Amino acid sequence: MTTLTQLPDDYVQNPHDVHDMLRAEGPVQEVHMPRGLKVWLVTRYDEAKIALTAPQVSKNIAEGGHLMAVHSPPSAEVRREIEPTLAVHMLNMDPPHHTRLRKLVTKAFTARRIELMRPRVQEIAAELIAKLNDGDEVDLLEAFAFPLPITVICELLGIPIDNRDDFREWSNQLLSFGTPEQVQAAASAMAGFLYQHVTTIAEAEPNDTFFSALVHADDSGDRLNTEELISMAFLLLVAGHETTVNLIGNAVLSLLRNPDQLQILKDRPELIAGSAEEFLRLEGPINVATFRYTREDLELGGVTVPAGEILMVSLVAANRDPEKYADADQLDVTRSAQGHLAFGHGIHFCLGAPLARLEFDVALTQLLARFPNLTLAAEPETLVWRDSTLIRGLHTLPVRLA
Numbered sequence: 001m002t003t004l005t006q007l008p009d010d011y012v013q014n015p016h017d018v019h020d021m022l023r024a025e026g027p028v029q030e031v032h033m034p035r036g037l038k039v040w041l042v043t044r045y046d047e048a049k050i051a052l053t054a055p056q057v058s059k060n061i062a063e064g065g066h067l068m069a070v071h072s073p074p075s076a077e078v079r080r081e082i083e084p085t086l087a088v089h090m091l092n093m094d095p096p097h098h099t100r101l102r103k104l105v106t107k108a109f110t111a112r113r114i115e116l117m118r119p120r121v122q123e124i125a126a127e128l129i130a131k132l133n134d135g136d137e138v139d140l141l142e143a144f145a146f147p148l149p150i151t152v153i154c155e156l157l158g159i160p161i162d163n164r165d166d167f168r169e170w171s172n173q174l175l176s177f178g179t180p181e182q183v184q185a186a187a188s189a190m191a192g193f194l195y196q197h198v199t200t201i202a203e204a205e206p207n208d209t210f211f212s213a214l215v216h217a218d219d220s221g222d223r224l225n226t227e228e229l230i231s232m233a234f235l236l237l238v239a240g241h242e243t244t245v246n247l248i249g250n251a252v253l254s255l256l257r258n259p260d261q262l263q264i265l266k267d268r269p270e271l272i273a274g275s276a277e278e279f280l281r282l283e284g285p286i287n288v289a290t291f292r293y294t295r296e297d298l299e300l301g302g303v304t305v306p307a308g309e310i311l312m313v314s315l316v317a318a319n320r321d322p323e324k325y326a327d328a329d330q331l332d333v334t335r336s337a338q339g340h341l342a343f344g345h346g347i348h349f350c351l352g353a354p355l356a357r358l359e360f361d362v363a364l365t366q367l368l369a370r371f372p373n374l375t376l377a378a379e380p381e382t383l384v385w386r387d388s389t390l391i392r393g394l395h396t397l398p399v400r401l402a
């Protein structure tokens with residue numbers, strides 16, 4: 001069987017067929033990503049878990065970041081390292097640096113602490129829903145799925161909500177395939193804003209918000225320096241911007257395409273919270289997890305990935321591995337989708353998972369209660385997916401409310 005080495009140009013429009021082919025051939029292949037970067041892409045579930053935890057694999061971008069240039073085609077416009085002040089965050093680090101940074105924020109994100117935010121999240125969702133009317137045709141992402149999580153994360157970070165359109169623009173540029181100039185401009189703008197924000201909070205009296213506590217924290221004898229604070233805010237802001245919006249959007253699209261499943265959730269809204277796992281499994285918001293590379297040779301399902309290679313894991317592919325989930329391409333809101341990898345696995349497992357689950361539960365519950373008969377306002381084939389191998393989400397989700 002021939003090995004597919006170049007992912008097709010329209011890969012982001014339908015990655016699932018490509019993943020099925022790759023997975024059938026083996027657990028991991030050398031492929032060229034749509035812009036030419038050569039990586040080893042893992043598509044099977046068992047090997048994905050190994051790749052996400054193996055000690056031979058590193059996320060230390062300071063040491064491995066140069067591999068992006070090494071494995072890019074000579075003609076490619078290699079993305080210059082974005083603002084160093086945005087890059088010193090835990091997702092770019094291995095222990096012990098990762099351990100230290102994560103420990104400083106873990107407490108604020110436990111399921112118990114996040115549950116305390118439920119009334120406020122419900123209030124924000126209700127305010128957004130109140131602006132919508134029966135018969136309206138809206139982009140559900142713009143009108144609901146985006147503003148909910150971004151309002152929550154801005155409140156956590158103490159960032160004025162008026163700035164959210166700027167962030168959306170910068171964040172979009174940073175995660176999609178813009179030109180190096182566009183990426184650089186967005187990174188500088190973001191870094192400049194966050195520097196200002198961190199400085200303002202550091203100079204103000206401490207208050208009881210999460211970010212003020214983080215800026216002023218020194219009870220354990222440890223505190224973050226300005227660069228680390230900027231990077232931490234950046235990571236949380238981008239994670240808060242780009243993920244939950246697409247969990248909600250992808251879930252609503254899946255439901256509108258599977259009316260029997262929609263009916264189940266309308267009849268039994270108490271299933272909505274648990275169904276988050278199935279939506280995460282079926283069409284999670286992160287396709288290919290973030291940058292990793294092999295520090296040493298790594299054996300994955302009989303294939304040796306040599307040291308010095310970029311190792312990417314498609315979480316979307318792993319979550320549809322038929323060896324792990326029966327009828328993996330089917331939405332079944334009553335199945336147990338436990339063990340899915342949509343939030344990652346191992347030490348980098350998503351810090352914001354409890355918050356994302358809460359936001360999803362609140363969003364779907366209120367949306368289906370108020371607009372139980374909403375429909376798609378576009379042919380499914382005309383929907384366009386974002387030009388990113390990281391983010392799995394639509395540009396727009398036109399719906400008619402009823």
Ligand code: HEM
Pocket residue numbers: 090091092102153235236239240243244247284285286289290291315341342343344345347348349350351352353355356
């Ligand atoms: C449905 C929504 C979300 C999904 C699917 C998601 C997914 C992920 C994934 C897959 C990773 C690991 C990436 C890797 O190992 O390459 C991750 C890490 C992370 N996520 Fe999320 N995320 C979501 C929401 C959030 C939210 C709302 C926040 C913050 C408020 C957040 C904060 C983080 C942070 C800080 C990390 C890095 C953890 C570490 O390196 O130890 N995420 N997320």
